[in-house]
Amino acid sequence: MKKTLLLAVFIGLSTIYGFSQETKFGVRAGLNISNMDFEPDATFSNKHRNGFMIGFFGEFGLSKGVALVPELQFSSEGGKDESIRIDYIQVPAYFKFKISEKLRLGLGPQVGIKVHEYEDGFRNFAYSGVGGIEFKVSHQLFLDARYTYGFVNALDDIESFEATNTNIQFGFGYKF
Numbered sequence: 001m002k003k004t005l006l007l008a009v010f011i012g013l014s015t016i017y018g019f020s021q022e023t024k025f026g027v028r029a030g031l032n033i034s035n036m037d038f039e040p041d042a043t044f045s046n047k048h049r050n051g052f053m054i055g056f057f058g059e060f061g062l063s064k065g066v067a068l069v070p071e072l073q074f075s076s077e078g079g080k081d082e083s084i085r086i087d088y089i090q091v092p093a094y095f096k097f098k099i100s101e102k103l104r105l106g107l108g109p110q111v112g113i114k115v116h117e118y119e120d121g122f123r124n125f126a127y128s129g130v131g132g133i134e135f136k137v138s139h140q141l142f143l144d145a146r147y148t149y150g151f152v153n154a155l156d157d158i159e160s161f162e163a164t165n166t167n168i169q170f171g172f173g174y175k176f
Helices: 002-019
Strands: 023-039 049-061 066-078 085-098 103-117 125-136 141-150 162-175
Touching: 049 085, 049 162, 066 103, 066 162, 085 125, 103 141, 125 162
Parallel strands: 023 066
Antiparallel strands: 023 049, 023 162, 049 066, 066 085, 085 103, 103 125, 125 141, 141 162
C-alpha cells in the first residue's frame, strides 16, 4: 500500500511537471507542536507533544501567483503521553498564493499514513486540512508556519470517544 502511494505521488509529480510554468524542488524541516483533542474531554493529562518533521517537495507554478506544492514528509504527532503518540508519512497537496515578493499564503488537503504508534488503536489513515504562511528569505531559503487540523477521528473502533489531531509546524526550507 505504501509503495503504491509513493508511486502515485511520483507519477503525479512527473505529470504536473510537463504542464507547469515554473518548477522547483526542495527540502523542508522543522518543529511540530501537536496535540490530540478529545470529545468528550479526556479524563487524563493530555499535553502537547514537541516533535519534528522533515520531507521534500515539488513546487509547480500554475499561474503567475499560484503554485501547487505536493510534498512527502515524515511528521511526529499526537500527544506527550506515549500512548497517544503517532508518527505519519504525510502527503499534503498545498496550494500556495503569492501575496507579495516575500510573502505566500497556503491552503490544501493532506493525507497521512500511520507508520508508528506506541499502542494500536489508531486509524491507519488521517485526513487533514492545512493552512500556512511562508516568508521568502532569499531565492532559495524560506521560513514557514503551518496549522493542521484533523478531519476524522484518529481512534479506531471506539465510537463513544473521538480524537482529532491538531498540529502547528514551524519550519524552514531550501529550494534547489
